[in-house]
Amino acid sequence: MQYFVYIIATKVKNKTISYVGYTSNLSNRLNDHNRGKGAKFTRGKKWKIIFKKQYKTKVIAMKEEYKLKKNYLLRSKIKKKYFEKC
Numbered sequence: 362m363q364y365f366v367y368i369i370a371t372k373v374k375n376k377t378i379s380y381v382g383y384t385s386n387l388s389n390r391l392n393d394h395n396r397g398k399g400a401k402f403t404r405g406k407k408w409k410i411i412f413k414k415q416y417k418t419k420v421i422a423m424k425e426e427y428k429l430k431k432n433y434l435l436r437s438k439i440k441k442k443y444f445e446k447c
Contacts, residue, residue: 363415364422366429369394369408370440377440380408383426387413411443 365387370379380403384390391410394403416422429435 362419363417364419365413365415366422366426367391367410367414368412368429368436368439369403370411370443371406371408373406377444378406379411379436379440381426381430381436383419383422385419412439 362385364383364385366381366383367387367390368379368381369391370377372378380394380400382390382400387410390399391408393399394408397404414425416425
């Protein structure tokens with residue numbers, strides 16, 4: 362089975378906020394976030410996937426998700442790169 366680590370982002374009052382997670386079904390997980398069924402932090406907002414990376418095992422995906430959650434500098438670079446394209 363494949364697993365993804367992802368970053369979703371949205372704009373709130375001219376500020377970009379992001380959320381990092383992992384899943385085995387990326388499209389279903391994004392739908393959950395956008396319907397208010399995801400993490401409490403993500404409820405009530407419209408999210409877009411700005412980063413995703415695939416891993417072979419759940420254990421590796423969980424470790425990489427943890428690293429990405431703690432690495433605020435890398436998350437900021439990814440957000441900046443994505444929103445410069447838009």
